[in-house]
Amino acid sequence: MDKTYFGDVHGVTVQKGGVGKSTFSQAIAYSYANQGLKTALVDLDPQATLTGAFFGYTYGAFTQNEENGVVEYDVSNITNIFRKKEVSPITITTTKYLDNPNRGKMLQPHYLEESMEIDFFPSNYQLLAVTESDDFKREEKINIFVEFINSLKSKYDKIIIDAPPSFGIITTAILKCSKSILIPIPTKNVDTDGMVGFFRTLDKIYISEDLSNLRKIVLIPNMFDKRVSDSKETLAEIKRIPTLLHETKNLRDLSCKVMDSFPQKSCVQEAPSLKYFLVPYIMDFQRSQNQDLILKIDNIASELSTIK
Template identity: 30%
Template sequence: MAATKINRIIAELKKAKHAVTIVVGNQKGGVGKTTNTYMIAYTLAKLGLKTLVVDLDPQANSTKTLVLTRSRESDTVQPIDKTLMRGVEEGSVVNLPVKILPNLFLLPSYIDFQDFTKYLYKHTKNEFEETHLLQPLFEPLKADYDIILLDVPPFSIEVTNNAVMFSDYALISLQTHDDSLTGAEEYVNTLARLNEKFNLNLEIIGILPMLHDARNGVDQTIIQTARQEFGEENVFSTIVPQMARIKRFPISGITERDRYDGKVIQLYQTVTNEFLTRLGLLRGVK
């Protein structure tokens, strides 16, 4: 029954005229946000959904991991000719996405995107323009994909604001540490403020606990606190534990060569199934 429901949700996403867009975030850095972005995207692509990762972080960690993933799967080198920041300056990003694997695409970032805030304030006159600079650039991409995941930097409210404006949903990554919980609280408040101020319809898919150590009482307490504060139904039942192989993917790319890889891939299949189920509920898929 669960598999049938997942298949219906996938079919509904494929049938839609425009990609469903999800911003993945937390106001705190180092909480597994980027890992969740590219692993869920990788799994969605394997399920047959044409998926785009938009890397809006000048640290470009999603870009590095996915480019490594592509290089391991192909003997040909596909250069990245133009950076995201240059695309913003030229007024078009439609030709920036590069193919990583079948159904998996990346709009890469680069360190020069750290100049986005400076560019933003130089080319806008009011708060509306400040928060909507990227929206007209990214909207055309929605016609080409089934689902788009946005990886945003934790400390740039300017990038976060712009990403939210062209997103349909938000996924919050929660590392089981107190400062990450505070970051999740601040992020929810930011989303609520933007929703109200600009009359958005953005909804939260859920809060995904990350890097959990089942033997650590503090980690258990953080998860319980999150469930009490945000509501049991809003916290994923799937918890991503500490796994050494997850830490290796940014060095090697995502691989499926041995049983350790297989454990991570299987885990993120479970995470992605819950992600799709939650998305289906919000979209009214029966």
């Protein structure tokens, strides 16, 4: 008998690009899959940064039949949800690392390797055009995304979604479905007023968009450099956010956790360029320098799942 899943949705979102959304999306998905959980990684950002990290930015979303001119959309094209067609994920095979029970013995490695699969739903540039078209009303568009996301809950233990850097239709749908959200905040050159504005907007739409399913916010101070005074000052501001939420009308009862700062490391930029998940890249090339990052990633994944 096939297993029945009751998957949790965890959105990765913030109102700014280039802050680490895609990095943490793929790293958290890897962490869950590494725990033996059936995991879906979903790119719903029309910029398709996460998709580009795996497949390049020229991912083929459709083809046109030369004989009759009919456009034929790929089975993995996310915009199929607007045509009432199923979207099939791309299965990504990566490496899982297991402690070797014979480690320490002559010629025995510390870790054993085996294959591990993660289902990936890629994005493409058409997603923005479909979302902004007049073919559907705003509420219809939100409902289409919500229905798609909720349909994944019966197929996966964990659904990690990379959201667009805005409070638009797609992000609203993700928030409506998510049990917890992860918000990366860079600790350099940050507009503190903009950071506060993000949470005030979230508080404003909490009732109007019915985000009652959302129960936890996890914050990641990202790109931290302890040598830079601006990083330390911004880190202090980020740690004040839970207090800020207690002063809001609708977010005050949500759990809010600020994780340990995530350092700025070259491996974070290098892994996507080689089409690697971050953790396997570290294990294969930079284990001695960056193994602490793997523990930080696992701690973030655990915190997202801990709902009181």
